[in-house]
Amino acid sequence: MHRLALACLAVALSVTARADPEQDREAFRAYFLQRFPDVPVAEYVNGIYAIDDKARAQWQEIEAFPPYEFAVEQGEALFGQPFANGRGYADCFENGGIGVRQHFPRFDLERGEVVTLELALNLCRMDNGESPYPYESDDLIALSAYMAWTSRGETIDVKVPDDPRALAAYEDGKRFYYSKRGQLNFACSDCHVTSAGSWVRADHLSASLGHPSHFPVYRSKLGEMISLHSRFYGCIRDVRARPLDEQSEEYRNLEYFLTYMSNGLEVNGPGARK
Amino acid sequence: MMVRTPWLVAVSLILAGHASVLPAQETSNQAEAAAQLSAESVAKSIGRAEAARYQAAELRVEWLETGSLIEQARKEAGLGHYEKAMALADKARQQGELAVEQYEREAEAWQQRVVR
Amino acid sequence: MASKIKVKVKLKGDVAEVKSLMLHPMETGARKDPDTGATIPAHHITELTFSNNGKTVMTVHCSTAVSRDPYFSFSFSGAKAGDTLAVRWVDNTGESDTVETVLG
Amino acid sequence: MQLSRRLFVRGSIALAALWAMPRALLAGAWPDKAFASSAASEAMTELFGADQATDSSAISLTAPEIAENGAVVPITVETTLENVQSVSIVVEKNPRPLAVSFEIPPGTLPDVACRIKMGQTSQVMAVVKTDSGLFSAAKEVKVTIGGCGG
Numbered sequence: 001m002h003r004l005a006l007a008c009l010a011v012a013l014s015v016t017a018r019a020d021p022e023q024d025r026e027a028f029r030a031y032f033l034q035r036f037p038d039v040p041v042a043e044y045v046n047g048i049y050a051i052d053d054k055a056r057a058q059w060q061e062i063e064a065f066p067p068y069e070f071a072v073e074q075g076e077a078l079f080g081q082p083f084a085n086g087r088g089y090a091d092c093f094e095n096g097g098i099g100v101r102q103h104f105p106r107f108d109l110e111r112g113e114v115v116t117l118e119l120a121l122n123l124c125r126m127d128n129g130e131s132p133y134p135y136e137s138d139d140l141i142a143l144s145a146y147m148a149w150t151s152r153g154e155t156i157d158v159k160v161p162d163d164p165r166a167l168a169a170y171e172d173g174k175r176f177y178y179s180k181r182g183q184l185n186f187a188c189s190d191c192h193v194t195s196a197g198s199w200v201r202a203d204h205l206s207a208s209l210g211h212p213s214h215f216p217v218y219r220s221k222l223g224e225m226i227s228l229h230s231r232f233y234g235c236i237r238d239v240r241a242r243p244l245d246e247q248s249e250e251y252r253n254l255e256y257f258l259t260y261m262s263n264g265l266e267v268n269g270p271g272a273r274k
Numbered sequence: 275m276m277v278r279t280p281w282l283v284a285v286s287l288i289l290a291g292h293a294s295v296l297p298a299q300e301t302s303n304q305a306e307a308a309a310q311l312s313a314e315s316v317a318k319s320i321g322r323a324e325a326a327r328y329q330a331a332e333l334r335v336e337w338l339e340t341g342s343l344i345e346q347a348r349k350e351a352g353l354g355h356y357e358k359a360m361a362l363a364d365k366a367r368q369q370g371e372l373a374v375e376q377y378e379r380e381a382e383a384w385q386q387r388v389v390r
Numbered sequence: 391m392a393s394k395i396k397v398k399v400k401l402k403g404d405v406a407e408v409k410s411l412m413l414h415p416m417e418t419g420a421r422k423d424p425d426t427g428a429t430i431p432a433h434h435i436t437e438l439t440f441s442n443n444g445k446t447v448m449t450v451h452c453s454t455a456v457s458r459d460p461y462f463s464f465s466f467s468g469a470k471a472g473d474t475l476a477v478r479w480v481d482n483t484g485e486s487d488t489v490e491t492v493l494g
Numbered sequence: 495m496q497l498s499r500r501l502f503v504r505g506s507i508a509l510a511a512l513w514a515m516p517r518a519l520l521a522g523a524w525p526d527k528a529f530a531s532s533a534a535s536e537a538m539t540e541l542f543g544a545d546q547a548t549d550s551s552a553i554s555l556t557a558p559e560i561a562e563n564g565a566v567v568p569i570t571v572e573t574t575l576e577n578v579q580s581v582s583i584v585v586e587k588n589p590r591p592l593a594v595s596f597e598i599p600p601g602t603l604p605d606v607a608c609r610i611k612m613g614q615t616s617q618v619m620a621v622v623k624t625d626s627g628l629f630s631a632a633k634e635v636k637v638t639i640g641g642c643g644g
Contacts, residue, residue, distance in 0.1 A: 024389075027389050027390050031389045054558065058558050058561070058563075058566075058567075059562070061570075062566065062568065064409065065396070065409045065411045065461050067411060067413075067459045070396070175384055178384040178385070178387040178388055179380040179384040180380055180383070180384075181376065181380075182338065183338065187384065187387060189387050191642075193389060200642060201638075201642075203642050205642075220458075220565055223415070223459060234642070237338060238642045241336070241337055242331070242336040242337060242338050242340070250334060274566070416611075420589070436524045437524050447599060447602050448596065448598070448602055449597040450594060450596050450597075450608075451525060451529075451594065453529045454611075455585060455588055455592075455594070455610050455611045456609070457565060457566045457567075457608075457611055458565065458566075461607075462607065462608050463606065463607040464602065464605060464606045465603040465605055466601055466602040467602075
């Protein structure tokens with residue numbers, strides 16, 4: 001009897017632990033606000049520059065005239081080009097694709113999977129008889145940059161619909177985020193929660209709150225635009241695990257979880273990073 | 275706020291050390307044994323490494339260098355450097371096994387890190 | 391894309407604040423292609439000129455130490471709305487690019 | 495203009511009197527020799543005909559203490575000195591120290607900004623040439639390597 005009660009309690013606990021994205025989000029946000037009491041919550045969309053003043057000044061110099069403006073311009077031109085069938089990207093998105101970044105990634109109930117903005121763009125192409133872009137394609141990143149640009153200032157609002165598949169995708173992203181991997185045995189959270197604000201070699205670790213708000217970003221080091229999944233790829237490689245492909249199910253679920261954590265913050269992509 | 279965390283580095287070094295089989299650790303006994311290595315035994319070791327790597331890859335938790343260690347092992351074996359090839363294959367196998375162990379450990383352990 | 395030069399000008403009285411950004415690899419000639427190992431030849435802007443209604447207001451001489459996708463800013467006086475500011479660069483391979491903007 | 499520069503490049507000792515003349519400004523052309531110099535003093539001599547500049551508090555050089563990224567180091571130079579003819583940025587430890595040179599005609603303000611590459615921690619010097627000589631301000635910029643972002 002006693003044992004049964006304990007088992008029931010355990011089940012009840014694990015259900016609550018699993019099933020409440022909103023509770024997760026509140027705790028996640030509260031953690032950082034307590035950790036960095038001087039940083040206003042709206043600042044987290046600026047990544048490491050929210051918590052590192054010296055780097056911030058240099059970043060602001062870059063933002064004075066950021067190289068991603070070329071990508072936005074390129075994306076706008078591509079966005080306006082009709083497909084061979086006469087339709088265009090605007091036909092695939094609500095509000096003609098303008099100012100909708102904040103709703104991605106979304107859980108697509110028909111497909112039963114997480115659809116990121118990049119995947120949605122490729123699905124749009126395929127639905128209209130065009131071939132999909134490879135995910136590292138400059139054109140696809142430019143389209144994503146343009147769509148982020150038109151959504152600047154919108155509030156991130158990712159939803160986990162009441163559907164066990166959506167919750168499972170969210171939970172999978174959460175598990176990925178908190179699981180150690182690679183030869184260095186690090187979880188995403190080891191660097192970007194527990195050690196946010198600390199140094200790793202010559203780098204200052206950013207806080208995860210607000211992480212997905214500013215992608216795609218122009219990386220000065222590379223002299224090119226990169227997607228959020230390319231950043232995931234880099235982080236996974238940095239902990240010496242073999243990276244997964246961009247837009248793999250794992251990365252899409254990770255983006256889903258991570259973006260949900262940033263609900264309520266502003267979209268400010270595209271961004272500039274070192 | 276800007277505190278250096280030597281523990282992060284220390285942990286990485288320990289783990290990196292743990293996972294490597296350094297040639298310098300080999301004793302003269304091992305060197306003797308190495309003389310008896312054959313192409314066949316090296317191929318078997320490489321096969322075991324490949325199997326371990328595959329298991330980790332199936333779970334999507336393969337480590338970064340495992341594949342290239344196996345590639346190097348094959349190359350050294352092809353050149354007749356059996357001792358070197360064996361060390362590389364063993365290191366790769368160990369990495370594959372550690373990655374799977376890590377995965378199994380994390381099946382529950384990740385829950386401890388969730389911000390609540 | 392047409393010109394790969396972007397220029398933004400802010401008029402404050404008769405002073406024009408000019409900011410300009412251009413797409414250019416600015417290869418040093420010391421870098422190696424990570425795939426082939428071959429040295430990537432130097433490819434960099436050498437000279438950049440800004441002229442307002444035909445009068446040179448700034449000449450910049452660049453080495454390979456100018457960052458990729460170069461950015462420059464400066465200010466000049468004697469500007470007024472309706473002036474045409476032309477930006478032009480040439481690089482060590484003889485390529486060039488130019489853009490004009492009307493001050494507003 | 496081009497001719498006088500060519501003559502000079504031929505290196506005739508008879509033209510030594512010209513040594514003190516700022517060739518780049520004289521010719522208005524890309525100062526190849528100054529840019530090719532591997533020492534800061536040599537680059538200065540090539541560019542200005544002198545390798546000494548007077549420290550001046552009238553020059554404000556803005557550069558990061560620690561560069562976030564050696565590939566993109568934002569630099570701003572402003573000065574209240576009068577009759578400025580050029581502003582140059584010299585990075586002592588770069589393989590080719592002279593990074594960039596702004597030629598400033600009358601009417602243009604001596605207030606410039608750019609982004610440069612730095613290979614390692616170094617003194618960064620802003621050299622301002624006016625009608626009364628060479629002035630400078632310097633600052634050390636640390637360049638760190640490695641980590642996840644860099």
